[in-house]
Amino acid sequence: MQSYGHIPEATVARLPIYLRALVDLASTGASTISSEELAELSGVNAPKLRKDLSYLGTYGTRGVGYDIDYLRFEVSSALGLGNTWPVVVCGFGNLGRALANHTGFTQRGFPILAAIDTDPTKIGHTFDGVPVHAPGEMPAVVTGHGIAIGVICTPVGASQGAADRLVAAGVRSILSFSPIVLTVPDDVDLRSVDLSTQLQILGFHLQESADDE
Amino acid sequence: MQSYGHIPEATVARLPIYLRALVDLASTGASTISSEELAELSGVNAPKLRKDLSYLGTYGTRGVGYDIDYLRFEVSSALGLGNTWPVVVCGFGNLGRALANHTGFTQRGFPILAAIDTDPTKIGHTFDGVPVHAPGEMPAVVTGHGIAIGVICTPVGASQGAADRLVAAGVRSILSFSPIVLTVPDDVDLRSVDLSTQLQILGFHLQESADDE
DNA sequence: GAAAGTTTGTGAAATCGCTCACTAACTCCG
DNA sequence: CGGAGTTAGTGAGCGATTTCACAAACTTTC
Numbered sequence A, B: 001m002q003s004y005g006h007i008p009e010a011t012v013a014r015l016p017i018y019l020r021a022l023v024d025l026a027s028t029g030a031s032t033i034s035s036e037e038l039a040e041l042s043g044v045n046a047p048k049l050r051k052d053l054s055y056l057g058t059y060g061t062r063g064v065g066y067d068i069d070y071l072r073f074e075v076s077s078a079l080g081l082g083n084t085w086p087v088v089v090c091g092f093g094n095l096g097r098a099l100a101n102h103t104g105f106t107q108r109g110f111p112i113l114a115a116i117d118t119d120p121t122k123i124g125h126t127f128d129g130v131p132v133h134a135p136g137e138m139p140a141v142v143t144g145h146g147i148a149i150g151v152i153c154t155p156v157g158a159s160q161g162a163a164d165r166l167v168a169a170g171v172r173s174i175l176s177f178s179p180i181v182l183t184v185p186d187d188v189d190l191r192s193v194d195l196s197t198q199l200q201i202l203g204f205h206l207q208e209s210a211d212d213e
Numbered sequence C: 001g002a003a004a005g006t007t008t009g010t011g012a013a014a015t016c017g018c019t020c021a022c023t024a025a026c027t028c029c030g
Numbered sequence D: 001c002g003g004a005g006t007t008a009g010t011g012a013g014c015g016a017t018t019t020c021a022c023a024a025a026c027t028t029t030c
Helices: A011-029 A035-042 A046-056 A068-078 A094-101 A135-145 A158-169 A195-211 B009-028 B035-042 B046-054 B067-078 B094-101 B134-143 B154-168 B195-211
Strands: A065-067 A087-090 A112-116 A130-133 A149-154 A175-176 A190-193 B065-067 B087-090 B112-116 B132-135 B149-152 B173-178 B189-192
Touching: A011 A035, A011 A046, A011 A068, A011 B195, A035 A065, A035 A068, A065 A068, A065 A190, A068 B087, A087 A094, A087 A158, A094 A112, A094 B094, A112 A135, A130 A135, A130 B094, A135 A158, A149 A158, A149 B195, A158 A175, A175 B195, A190 B195, A195 B009, A195 B149, A195 B173, A195 B189, B009 B035, B009 B067, B009 B094, B035 B046, B035 B065, B035 B173, B046 B189, B065 B067, B065 B094, B087 B094, B087 B134, B112 B134, B132 B134, B149 B154, B154 B173
Parallel strands: A087 A112, A087 A149, A112 A130, A149 A175, A175 A190, B087 B112, B087 B149, B112 B132, B149 B173, B173 B189
Antiparallel strands: none
């Protein structure tokens, strides 16, 4: 397999954006694209795009641009797509079900194969094709489905417990929607998305502009 | 009102985390806390916490630490909480309803006062206390409720249209859950949270560690 | 009241990420 | 085939962010 030198985190975070633009472009039938145009579609400037892609390798042709299919394949490979990483959702409330309903995850190699919830009326049933298990079944679920990623959508009070059970069952990649800071071992890759934090950042800027008047 | 010098964006993004830790601490009855402990609770190191807080002012006492209630008030003020910023949700599917159900937003000063959806069976009805309107009513909804923030939860194909309608109606702060790059005027503050991007970043690191073996 | 211990605030250095200008390499046209 | 035009790759400079060490200011102890 192709091996990359160190790719900056900031670049990694933008690769999915480039990839989506490339997939859209491929469906229009275009065959090549310049860094200028791809940058425009991705909401970044052209030198940044070129620098980002240069971390992956030399895939463009000067005077021409990038071959869309080729670049798509390379970005996709860099991101490790083509692999499939099964996902378990912890907490099958509104948000958990919204994720399960979202077909895009499976398409991108992140099938949601199981859910964990404490609600006895849900356990043992299947919603949107996702079977719901009790928290105690976590180890069996992880082993049985080869789960690589856990997503935490529980109420805030249950989120640390869910993280602990994921870690104990061997999951090393966690995406949390909990608003609290979760404690996990160093070798666990934890990403956190807090929706009210995002609103509060918008609120900060709103206040700033209000102060200027 | 207190006016701050320029606060770095990276610091602003962490203030909500500190605030939540402070609110939790206050409910335990503690009165002061050291930067070391607050940093631990917030998942950052102590010097970074102190530097962040120093942008807001000098609120600690050397040899003692920070007064929890006082610091909470100051961080809250810096973030512009105490103000209320009404929110409209565009697209009232699974994700939109998950947000509407989430009581934490109203508590933090971001009440969801209205939703916009194209589904005729939803328009005119109220779900979880949120009335659903047709897209054409956007200007009246924004003006009538004094909407400050729009949240986009529509299917991907409708997200740019929703952004355009928000902007046309005068909304200048947008939080998007759409996976595509939205185009808005420069004076609009747009934050974007793409859930599958987060999974793809986890996937990248999973592949990296798999390659090492 | 002085010395020892604790903890904040902050300048300086190091790191990281972004921008820009320019070279290298390709295509197109006559 | 040569010159004009286009576009990727990249080193150097710049700005933002993080880290670190230490002085300043407080409390506690004797």
